[in-house]
Amino acid sequence: MNALGIEITKIEKGLVTAKMPVDGRTRQPFGLLHGGASVALAETAASVGAYELADKETEAVVGLEINANHIRSVREGWVTATGTILHQGKSTMVWEIKITDEEDQLICISRCTMAIIKKK
Numbered sequence: 001m002n003a004l005g006i007e008i009t010k011i012e013k014g015l016v017t018a019k020m021p022v023d024g025r026t027r028q029p030f031g032l033l034h035g036g037a038s039v040a041l042a043e044t045a046a047s048v049g050a051y052e053l054a055d056k057e058t059e060a061v062v063g064l065e066i067n068a069n070h071i072r073s074v075r076e077g078w079v080t081a082t083g084t085i086l087h088q089g090k091s092t093m094v095w096e097i098k099i100t101d102e103e104d105q106l107i108c109i110s111r112c113t114m115a116i117i118k119k120k
Contacts, residue, residue: 004037006044014085016049022074033074038099038108039066045083046095046112053088054116061114064092068110077102083112091116 001007004025010017018041020026026037043063050061079099087094092113099108 001044004040006041008044008048009080011048011052013053014049014088016045016052016083017080018045018048018083019078019080021078022076027075031075033079033107035068035070035108038070038079039068039110041079041081041099042066042068042083042097042108042110043112045081045097046093046114049083049085049095050093050114050116053085053093058119060117060119061093062117063112064115065113066110068108070108072101072105072107074101074107079107086111089116 005021008018020041022033028034043066054061081097081099083095083097086096095112097110
């Protein structure tokens with residue numbers, strides 16, 4: 001999280017928001033927000049949200065699958081990820097993450113499946 005400047009701004013049961021700067025750490029060579037940085041932001045939001053819903057004494061959460069559609073490009077400023085839970089089961093959770101720019105335009109939409117595992 002620190003390497004990309006990701007900050008968690010809100011955590012509630014089933015809802016997480018996080019923001020990330022579009023700067024030298026997160027741009028690709030053509031000056032646009034790197035798709036991999038968007039995916040890292042999306043999985044971070046899903047991971048934090050899933051951990052909030054897990055039994056912290058006995059469970060951990062890990063990414064199982066993620067997909068992303070990059071809708072629009074960004075060159076500067078901040079992007080915000082809003083993650084909401086779509087499914088909470090015994091062994092998996094599915095999260096939808098929408099990433100928007102400072103004008104609230106959709107930049108990326110992602111779905112992330114988290115596995116719930118027992119701590120050893």
